[in-house]
Amino acid sequence: MKIATYNVNSVNARLPVLLDWLKETQPDVACLQELKAVDEKFPMEDIYAAGYKAVWKGQKSWNGVAILTKKQHSVKVISKELPGEASDEQSRYIEAEVNGILICCLYLPNGNPVPGEKFDYKLRWMERLNTRANELKHYHLPVIITGDFNVIPQEIDAFKPENWINDALFKPESRAAFEKIKGDYWTDAIRHLHPNEVIYTYWDFFKGAFPRNAGIRIDHFLVSPSLKDKLKAAAVDKHVRSWEKTSDHAPVWIEIE
DNA sequence: ATGGCATTTAAAAAATGA
Numbered sequence: 685m686k687i688a689t690y691n692v693n694s695v696n697a698r699l700p701v702l703l704d705w706l707k708e709t710q711p712d713v714a715c716l717q718e719l720k721a722v723d724e725k726f727p728m729e730d731i732y733a734a735g736y737k738a739v740w741k742g743q744k745s746w747n748g749v750a751i752l753t754k755k756q757h758s759v760k761v762i763s764k765e766l767p768g769e770a771s772d773e774q775s776r777y778i779e780a781e782v783n784g785i786l787i788c789c790l791y792l793p794n795g796n797p798v799p800g801e802k803f804d805y806k807l808r809w810m811e812r813l814n815t816r817a818n819e820l821k822h823y824h825l826p827v828i829i830t831g832d833f834n835v836i837p838q839e840i841d842a843f844k845p846e847n848w849i850n851d852a853l854f855k856p857e858s859r860a861a862f863e864k865i866k867g868d869y870w871t872d873a874i875r876h877l878h879p880n881e882v883i884y885t886y887w888d889f890f891k892g893a894f895p896r897n898a899g900i901r902i903d904h905f906l907v908s909p910s911l912k913d914k915l916k917a918a919a920v921d922k923h924v925r926s927w928e929k930t931s932d933h934a935p936v937w938i939e940i941e
Numbered sequence: 942a943t944g945g946c947a948t949t950t951a952a953a954a955a956a957t958g959a
Contacts, residue, residue, distance in 0.1 A: 693958085694948060718958085720949065745949050746957070794959055834959070853959060888959070889946035900959080932947080932959080 687713040687787070688937035689903050691832040691886075694720040695748070698931055699727050705924050706734050711937055712754050713782055715789035716740075717832045719748025719775075726750065741765075743775035749789050749831070750778070757783045766790070768812035776809070785911075786823055788816075790831035795852030803852050806834070810861035817865050817906070829870065829906040832933065835862040837872065840882060841901035853902060870906035873938045877918045885920055886933045894925055903936045914941040 688711035692698040695716060706714065714736070719726065723742040731738055731752060740750035741764040753759050759782055766777040776791045790813070795806030813829075820827045836854045839845040848854035866872060874883060884899025893899065907915070917939040925934040 697948065718948095794957085796957095796959065836959095848959090851959070886959075891945060893946095902959080929947095 685713075685783070685785075686711045686937050686939045687715075687828060687830065687905070688935050689715040689717070689789070689830045689832070689905065690935040691717040691791070691903060691931060691933035693718045693931040693933065695750070696721055696725060696727060697929065699730060701924065701927050701930050703730060703734050704927070705921065705935055706731075706736065706752075709921055709935065709937065711752075712757060713787055714752040714935075715787065715830050716750040716752065717748075717789070717791035718746075719743075719750060720745060721748060739778065739780055741775045741778050743773075747775045747791055749775060749791050751780050751782070751787055751789050753782050762786065766809070766812050766816060768815060769808065772809075781825060784825055786820065786825045786827045788820070788827065788829040788831075790829065790833070792832060792834045794834050795855075795858065798850060798852050798855055803855075806852055807857055807861060810858070810865065814861070814865045817870065820908070821869055823908075826911050827908040828911065830904065832902060833862065833904045834902055835859060835904075836900050836902055837862055837875070837904075840880075841884075843884070843896075843898040843900065848900070853900065866906060869909065871909070871912045871915075873905040873907050873915055874901070874918045874936065876912070877915055877938075883920060885936050887925060889932050903933060905936070905938050907938075911940055915939070916941055
């Protein structure tokens with residue numbers, strides 16, 4: 685079973701790229717972030733024609749998350765929001781049971797500039813995620829928490845870490861919150877399978893970042909203990925980042941036995 | 942120290958991203 689995450693940076697602007705990638709990689713599950721579309725503008729019919737059904741939570745202009753699955757898989761939405769802040773109206777979280785696995789698809793707040801209200805929101809959001817992740821330790825199914833975490837976990841995960849020291853993605857508070865969520869329960873699947881490899885999932889649109897491979901690793905998979913030994917493979921579909929009209933993120937996937 | 946790019950909304954230029 686192949687599970688992917690892909691920050692598409694506008695599902696409609698990226699539709700041809702998304703469909704080509706689905707056709708090529710054929711993930712069983714694809715978690716999407718940054719739909720940048722209201723629910724009614726989600727391109728359900730094109731995605732269905734490509735062999736997938738979907739559940740999603742959109743929002744005007746910004747954010748928005750979706751879980752795509754191949755048509756034969758069973759899907760049951762558990763939640764379309766992250767509990768803990770009733771006034772939060774940003775569409776950044778969706779959770780669904782897919783074929784006996786709980787899939788949590790998230791788009792964690794960027795948090796810049798630092799300091800400021802946005803950084804405070806990011807840290808509150810991570811505290812809420814920590815609470816939910818702790819609850820899910822007792823869930824009756826295996827769990828995968830995946831998406832755009834907007835956190836660079838370690839120095840190895842940035843082309844030039846010194847450029848990021850004042851950035852919300854690499855601030856000690858953000859990294860500590862990520863480590864706290866992960867704890868000794870969840871496994872960072874990409875890093876687990878490739879302990880010493882330089883792996884990036886995002887490259888700036890400007891500064892010629894992609895040709896220079898000036899990237900960062902911010903799209904992650906946290907898997908529950910029963911899945912850790914079932915991890916067969918993990919990779920970034922890096923070549924997709926070079927396609928026309930592509931996102932600044934590349935798709936990332938793991939394969940589970 | 943700054944801007945470089947891409948997208949949305951909406952009709953020019955601002956906001957957002959990471």
